[in-house]
Amino acid sequence: MSSPPVFGKVIMSQLQDNFGRRFHYLRMSVTDVCNFKCGYCLPDGYHPNGKPSFLTLSEIEQLVGAFAEVGTQKIRVTGGEPTLRKDFTDIIRLIADNDQVNTIATTTNGYRLEEHAQEWYDAGLRRINVSVDSLDPRMFYQITGENKFDKVMRGIDAALEAGFERVKINAVLLKDLNDKDLPRFLHWIKSTPIDLRFIELMETGLGRDYFQAHHLAGESIKQRLIAEGWQLDQSDVDDGPAKNFSHPDYQGRIGLIMPYAQNFCATCNRLRVSATGKLHLCLFTEQGVDLRDLLQAETQRAELVERLHAQLRLKKETHFLHQGFTGVTQHLASIGG
């Protein structure tokens, strides 16, 4: 058996599952709270379930430390709307202080971006994904329940100016809502260095009717792009499940997330922890596994690392969305997508 790689003084024990997939990417949710009402996620807005108790800064520090020890190199801070946390900048700074983690990213609805892009960059944030489901302000309002299109777009400009190494735009593909928007999106990225992400709508526990009304297969977009000269980029062994396309006439790139496509999960490289400290082995896992009891002191680190390894051995090969099984995930705001 080969010995584990040594980085500085820390002996790394890379998280790996029974299917040979390695997990160096953590999606860490820091809140379930959100101020938007996206029809596919929280159509009635956020309603607290009792008094929420999200991970504290000190618990987050323990979590980041443990995941760094098992080979995590990239952390995405998500939610709910992660930037609604008053200590969001402190969270970024805390992750940046960990030498093993070399990529800090967040996914946001862009509501606070205009005012804070530079502050977050200065704290160590380097990649930002902003959800923009339509470039038509009225459609944006219809989908998100918030008339904030202009503000979000100003936020994206601020992020580009602040110097983020990657600015990505997420748009969920929605039949009869934004399905006519492709030309506008293409026009935008012709001269703007933005990575567009089209995400196929996924069914969630509370989103069954919306899914049936609006699901649109990403394959139709894929065929259109190929017909218009877009080429599939070579994927790296450590890339996640998105398929990326580029075109010589465009500065931006396009990624497709098609969870219903064959072999989507073969390149799964990510784990999730909820805002209350539960490990989710899959976005659509049957249940989260509590880690919080082991986030109280650094002396618990070895036990926490052991629990992570033990859990990884239980990770399933794929999701069961095709059978309509959405697991414990009632909506993606509860785990951060």
Ligand SMILES: Nc1nc2c(ncn2[C@@H]2O[C@H](COP(=O)(O)OP(=O)(O)OP(=O)(O)O)[C@@H](O)[C@H]2O)c(=O)[nH]1
């Ligand atoms: N089913 C599934 N969907 C995913 C997965 N990763 C991302 N998605 C979907 O894509 C959405 C956008 O993801 P982002 O938060 O922008 O991050 P990302 O796609 O992981 O971006 P990168 O870090 O650049 O790979 C998520 O909220 C999910 O809806 C995954 O592993 N499985």
Ligand SMILES: C[S@@+](CC[C@H](N)C(=O)[O-])C[C@H]1O[C@@H](n2cnc3c(N)ncnc32)[C@H](O)[C@@H]1O
């Ligand atoms: C849950 S949100 C959390 C971060 C932030 N509030 C935002 O909207 O960017 C993360 C991503 O999940 C996507 N998402 C939410 N529900 C989804 C669903 N049912 N199917 C596909 N993507 C979904 C959103 O579009 C967003 O890009």
Ligand code: SF4
């Ligand atoms: S997708 Fe993001 S912004 Fe929209 S409701 Fe869900 S958590 Fe909020």
Ligand code: SF4
């Ligand atoms: S659906 Fe689950 S197993 Fe598949 S790529 Fe996403 S997180 Fe990984």
